[in-house]
Amino acid sequence: MVTLAEVAQHAGVSASTVSYVLSGKRSISANTRQRVERSIRELGYHPNAGARALASSRSNIIALMIPLRTDIYVPVMMEIAIAVATTARTHGYDVLLLTGEEGPDAVRRVAGSGLADGMILMDVELDDERLPLLRETDQPAVLIGMPADTTGLTCVDLDFKATGALCAEHLAQRGHRDIAVIGEAPAVYERHTGFAERTLDGVRTRARELGLRLLHRPCEGGYDAMALTLARILDERPGTTGFVVQNESALEPLLALLRQRGRAVPEDVSVVAVCPEQVAVQASVRLTSVAIPAQEMGRRAVEQLVAKLDGRGGDEVVLLAPELTVRASSGPAPAQP
Amino acid sequence: MVTLAEVAQHAGVSASTVSYVLSGKRSISANTRQRVERSIRELGYHPNAGARALASSRSNIIALMIPLRTDIYVPVMMEIAIAVATTARTHGYDVLLLTGEEGPDAVRRVAGSGLADGMILMDVELDDERLPLLRETDQPAVLIGMPADTTGLTCVDLDFKATGALCAEHLAQRGHRDIAVIGEAPAVYERHTGFAERTLDGVRTRARELGLRLLHRPCEGGYDAMALTLARILDERPGTTGFVVQNESALEPLLALLRQRGRAVPEDVSVVAVCPEQVAVQASVRLTSVAIPAQEMGRRAVEQLVAKLDGRGGDEVVLLAPELTVRASSGPAPAQP
DNA sequence: ATAGGCTGTCGAAGCGCTTCGACACCCCCT
DNA sequence: AGGGGGTGTCGAAGCGCTTCGACAGCCTAT
Known part of the structure; x- marks a missing residue:
């Protein structure tokens, strides 16, 4: 293990000079700097992290x-x-x-x-x-x-609230009047992870302003859970034509289920997702979405x-x-x- | 920031004693140990990581x-x-x-x-x-x-080779004669990431032993890529009834596409996946799979x-x-x- | 009774680095 | 010519911890 002292000796300067070359905290003549840098390279020196942390009280x-x-x-x-x-x-x-x-x-x-x-x-x-x-x-x-x-x-x-609002606006603009939010798993809400609630809040507020009717259902991921959730939604509001989906693992199931029920996307039903770009692009229907950056x-x-x-x-x-x-x-x- | 020395003083012992209490590298009387531990707790002492690393040449x-x-x-x-x-x-x-x-x-x-x-x-x-x-x-x-x-x-x-073999065996056992491996993206093979090749090797070897006909096609994730790949496979070997899938993002697309073509899973076609448990369980058809642990x-x-x-x-x-x-x-x- | 061996504790010497103050040295200004 | 102000470099003092050798005190074996 090469040390600062060895570099200093090799370059013919003091240890502190090497240190200052490394940190740039004091000016060093071009000549000296180059000699030191050369020694560092030749010896393959790497500053010891522990020593550095100890002396500087910074661990980086x-x-x-x-x-x-x-x-x-x-x-x-x-x-x-x-x-x-x-x-x-x-x-x-x-x-x-x-x-x-x-x-x-x-x-x-x-x-x-x-x-x-x-x-x-x-x-x-x-x-x-x-x-x-x-x-x-x-x-x-x-x-x-x-x-x-x-x-x-x-x-x-x-800004999840704005995200929710954006989704609501998009659907409203296309003429949808009855929309549903398919949210994260109930546990996420119970834990009060803010983002889910904020999105919902955004949709809800904007939906009200725009005169949309809104249903919200949390949903565990997976096919079965989504089947249940969708059935319940369409039972209660058969006229629902817009969906906002925030749970990535509910997306494909939802698309498959809609297909199965003979509701075509986007002809009969519109789906807006809140998910990473890649998911939106790779889905079986390329999804209108708000990306999670x-x-x-x-x-x-x-x-x-x-x-x-x-x-x-x-x-x-x-x-x-x-x-x-x-x-x-x-x-x-x-x-x- | 509380230091070892302060703990030592508080407990009325030397610094090294505290250190030995902490590391257990020398025996310490129960009495002393307790006093030290109490001081540590009372003062809320945490050993400084940098100093420790420097002195012991171990960063943990x-x-x-x-x-x-x-x-x-x-x-x-x-x-x-x-x-x-x-x-x-x-x-x-x-x-x-x-x-x-x-x-x-x-x-x-x-x-x-x-x-x-x-x-x-x-x-x-x-x-x-x-x-x-x-x-x-x-x-x-x-x-x-x-x-x-x-x-x-x-x-x-x-053991991906054994994994491949296991998949081939399973399909052979159920009477499938023409099987296809839907692999990872071509880039994965080009990079020579061993696992994809080893799985394939396993399937291939066992398939030969068992007299299965095998087709292998790499596949990018996503719906479109899978559609192309599947079309090509069924074109070349319309009698293919068994699939081994190693690319998670090709799974749902494959299932959807098979459905669409009127090939029912598992009645007409069998699918074996190599994927994490959760993916297998959450898919639109619960998948027979080899779990990635x-x-x-x-x-x-x-x-x-x-x-x-x-x-x-x-x-x-x-x-x-x-x-x-x-x-x-x-x-x-x-x-x- | 005494030598020898344990046990438990201490002091001190670093680990490799940063940083502060000191101090040559040179250049410019008056 | 001499003083003042930069520059560039050095020495030394830690940073907080581990660990080695030393040693006091006690117990056991002879």
């Missing part, structure tokens, strides 16, 4: 807390995580992966041990139990998602956190504006019989 | 390298990652998330800086460019997947790595035995017309 690590839940659409989580990791690297940070397993204690452990300089929390609940700890230890942190009380917190999220969310979260760690920028709620892309699953409402 | 961190590819089924990756993270915690390790972005350099960086004590690599190619580095730096490492040359390496993977793979990988770090256990290839679960998508071949 960001902790990313991902919950363990399986009722949330996993690819989105993954995409966010990957975006976080790559963005972090561009800012000189590595990412530590924490799972929900350890619960709120992880916050204490990470904050206390100086393992990470800051953290990013995913799948934030409205009244998340990690938040008090965050505030109390005043860990630099960024949430992906939005709790009920955001004072003193930095959050990044898709997973990459963007991950990227922004890191940027906010890095800004905080650099002492720039304060608490802020970043809501990404939703964009609805019209594809093949939505069209004008059928003429009233 | 495992690096997990996940590629960025999108043509691989993401939920499996995620499940493995989560399993790795939680298992690591039970052994006192944290997990550092590295993406493919940085490429092989990440190996050098992590090894050189002592950031992690060892690494776990996912999505290993047959001739992976990271392997020479791994051997050269002799980083303790475990691969999830199998390269062409495993000498000096520890690998954990599902993602959790188990992650867990085993960590255990192998920890054993290595503890100086126990050497290089070893752990192949998990596949299990085929019969569900509703496979049945006896239809009588020959």
Whole structure:
């Protein structure tokens, strides 16, 4: 293992000079800098992370807390995580992966041990139990998602309320009068994960303003659950012609079931999804959808956190504006019989 | 920030004693131990990770390298990652998330800086460019997947060859004579990711032994690609009655397309999938499948790595035995017309 | 009764880096 | 010519922890 001291000796300078070349915190003559850089290359030097962390009280690590839940659409989580990791690297940070397993204690452990300089929390609940700890230890942190009380917190999220509104508008515009929201699994609502409720709120508010009749049904993923849910919806409101779907694993089942019942998409029924682009494009009917900008969310979260760690920028709620892309699953409402 | 020294003072012992209480590397009287533990609790002490790493040359961190590819089924990756993270915690390790972005350099960086004590690599190619580095730096490492040359390496993977064989056997047993493998995207084969080829090899070998006629077609995910692929298969071998599907995002499309063509599953056609349990159960037809034991793979990988770090256990290839679960998508071949 | 071996605790020496203050040295200004 | 202000470099003091050797005190075996 090559050390700073060895590099210094090899280059014929003192250790501190090498350190300053590396950090750029003091000016170094071009000549010296080059000699040092050459020595670093020749010896294959890599600064020891532990020593660096100890001396500078900075680990250059960001902790990313991902919950363990399986009722949330996993690819989105993954995409966010990957975006976080790559963005972090561009800012000189590595990412530590924490799972929900350890619960709120992880916050204490990470904050206390100086393992990470800051953290990013995913799948934030409205009244998340990690938040008090965050505030109390005043860990630099960024949430992906939005709790009920955001004072003193930095959050990044898709504007789900606007998303819901956008979906309602789209359907209204095409002449649909009776619409249904097929939501996430009941557990998601019970847990008060904000995004589901906010989307619903958005649809509901806008639907009311536009004079739409609205039905909302949570739905576990899968074929069977969707069959039940759909049956119930069409039972109660046979005239339903517009669907807003927020549960990715209910999408294909819904399309298959509609087909089976002889309701053609988009001729008889329109479907608007809230899902990642890829899902919308790969579905058996190319779906009109509001994309979940997973990459963007991950990227922004890191940027906010890095800004905080650099002492720039304060608490802020970043809501990404939703964009609805019209594809093949939505069209004008059928003429009233 | 509470330090060891403060704990020592509070408990009225020396710093080294506290350290030994923490590490258990020397015997400590019950009395002293309790006093120290009490002080630790009262002061809310957490050992500083950097200092610890510096002094002990152990970071208690495992690096997990996940590629960025999108043509691989993401939920499996995620499940493995989560399993790795939680298992690591039970052994006192944290997990550092590295993406493919940085490429092989990440190996050098992590090894050189002592950031992690060892690494776990996912999505290993047959001739992976990271392997020479791994051997050269002799980083303790475990691969999830199998390269062409495993000498000096520890690998954990599902036995995909046996998986393929199992699928072929199952179909043969039900009387199918013409079967087709719907594989991963062409890119996956070009990249020489072993698992796809090994599965195919398994099917092919066993099919030959059992006198089955076999067709293999790679397939991008999605509805359109699957439509094309299926058309081509049925064109060439209209009598095909058994399908082995390894590409998760081709599954629903295939089922829908078969339905559309009037071929009932499982009455006319049988489908065997290689996919996570959840996918098999949630599909529109409950699928006969060989499960991909993602959790188990992650867990085993960590255990192998920890054993290595503890100086126990050497290089070893752990192949998990596949299990085929019969569900509703496979049945006896239809009588020959 | 005494040598020898345990047990439990302590002090001190680092681990490899960052950072602060000190200080040559050179250049420019008056 | 001499003082003032940059530049560029160095030495040394830690950062908080682990770990080695030392040693006091006690118990056992002779």
